Amino acid sequence: MTTQDARPSNAPGHGLDAGRAEAFLADFATMSAFGATGNGGVDRQAATPADIEQRRWLQSLLEQHGLRVEYDRIGNQFGLLELVPGAPYVVVGSHMDSQPTAGRYDGAYGVLAATHAIVRIAEELRETGELPQHNLAVVNWFNEEGSRFVPSMMGSSVYTGLMPLEAALAVTDHDGVSVQQALEPTGFLGDGDGPVAACCAEIHIEQGRLLEDSGTTIGLVTASWAASKYVVTVEGEQSHSGATVMPDRRDALLGASMLVVFARELADRFPGVLHTAVGQLDVYPNSPVVVASRVRLLLDLRCADEAVLAEANELLAAEIARIEERASVRLELERSHEWGINPYQPEGVALARSIAEQLGYPHDEILTVAGHDSINMKEIVPTVMLFVPSIQGISHNEGEETRDDDALAGLDVLTGVVRQLAMGGLGASTR
């Protein structure tokens, strides 16, 4: 622990010195230019030119700071600082890919914060001559968003063994391009499995409004919401959308629309506890004068209470029959993901709390509703997840924003957490 971390009482909203704060904000401005949209947002879907360019930029930034850059077989990007030959790594980072029209902070903030945290810790270790227990790695996980290539959190799923490598590489986008084909020309397909992890840390914007509404700067993430995710196929039959008499129609889009409306009604029955959504919906043949024969959609139920989620899933199953009868269609629901309330290691939460207290930032425990790569990582190693506030909770939107002071406060706490992890603060579990 160094004295730079002591926060003077007249400090701004963060405890970093001015030089570190400026350097971070300057790098963040540079990184936000990759795939910048006209409206203050970014478009950097996985392995698109903007994502590729930005990864090259990160590689050069990491190398400038003396980290060795390495890619694994699914294109996860690691910046490695090996201080203790052969020791496992504290893996710190997030993702830099984005949704099609997205905000600048989602994921990217966490990768840059990881970089600045590790660079600072390395400097301090050089100054003090201390030797950590673990090595340090920045990670930029491949395809966290899953908008171009489904599913989301692909890179961390492969790294943690939750998804087979071959299945991930074979996933194709809307134009039939596979992950393998998209990554091969970039040079981001390595031949190893990445560094061995001892523990993990990730910082991310909240993407909700709890922290802002309660005046909290640092969210200590204790668990992820439970979730059920479905791939729904509605099968009807093509017919002339003008001439076919209404009772003869088997309208797949009607069935799909009834499900979208029901999903919202379901959420309204459990206010604040259940979130439901259909974000993706594709109609076939999607022609002006043809009753749709098939609709494929993705339905998510996310829930803070496992009992409520079970009840919601039962209500959903009951509704399916009603929709099938009303629209004369067949609905097939394939449950693609099923999670319970999934806790982060309590000792990691305690460690993060102690750092936030020590640095004097308002902090509180919080659940994550959104998925994050750290949710995969905590299955294999002790993992700390931190949130900083999102202004008005806006996310997956070009208007996504976090105050500079909050972003810097988050960097400050992350640095403290990673420093402790490097010193063996959570023991030495390894992948």
Add this chain to the structure above:
Amino acid sequence: MTTQDARPSNAPGHGLDAGRAEAFLADFATMSAFGATGNGGVDRQAATPADIEQRRWLQSLLEQHGLRVEYDRIGNQFGLLELVPGAPYVVVGSHMDSQPTAGRYDGAYGVLAATHAIVRIAEELRETGELPQHNLAVVNWFNEEGSRFVPSMMGSSVYTGLMPLEAALAVTDHDGVSVQQALEPTGFLGDGDGPVAACCAEIHIEQGRLLEDSGTTIGLVTASWAASKYVVTVEGEQSHSGATVMPDRRDALLGASMLVVFARELADRFPGVLHTAVGQLDVYPNSPVVVASRVRLLLDLRCADEAVLAEANELLAAEIARIEERASVRLELERSHEWGINPYQPEGVALARSIAEQLGYPHDEILTVAGHDSINMKEIVPTVMLFVPSIQGISHNEGEETRDDDALAGLDVLTGVVRQLAMGGLGASTR
């Protein structure tokens, strides 16, 4: 009138001689191979390779029978038989383009029937030495379906002056290819306006089940249903489909889905009189974990009663406000088409009735719910529209089917109608 038309009492379901029947069915089998799908249907969207190939085949068929093939500036394909130099034409035909996964009969049947009718009449005229009042033209209208290039009935709309040529040529498909770009390499873009029409005839499958249910072979189309067509844009706001609390969501897909469900409820309030449909619906950004910011959909109301249509439009307008409030979205409805109940010329219906009676086919008056090129043509010249039964009313579906006897009966009646039209049966109005 020749004696071949007298139908013996022990005839099959049609009064054509065996040679003509076989020739027609053989050509129909050949034409159904263009763009054939695995399930007995076809995929021949406008100016796609299958449509282009089939047009080349029709050109050679027409030329074999001594017709001169000509294209106008929007790619309508004409087979001209000029018997009376300078006289206007009886324009007979339909379209050969199709929906993405469609049936073999829709449109294609009418073009082939026109060809066989005109070839037969030409033979008879050569035999008898009679001179008609009008010349004869087969037409294959460009892009009736409007699935690749919106709007539908494009070729006949340009021919009849209802749509400016330049606007039609500039329409682009999903990949940004314009009509002009798609047609230019095919040689189907002519430099004239096509033949001058004196009158018009079209035969088509019903695409409904009224004829079949009533045991009627020939439908005498008296009018087209009234219709209101809307382009609807639903504007919401992108947000995280997991993390954003439900009351903060402005979900464009929820708004769109409510409209789809309402459209069906609206039709159910006026059974048999009002048909409603949403066939095309596109979601943006259409990503698994993003609340949709925008949905664009096409909403059709078709109605046998203008007063009911007016009431339905009022109910729709009232519903919009409810949806906007419930889903926190904005709906913009642009009325893209508005038709009243639009009659075909009664003297044309009477002429068709007399031919059907003379040939001994069960016939009845019927309205058309679907759009047809003849609806455009009747705005400029007297036009006769005939229907033959669709099995179970199935259309815009690979399983679309019409009994051979009914298809041949239709050809028989069409031949009689066109013969009369050529002789001046409906006077000499010309475009």
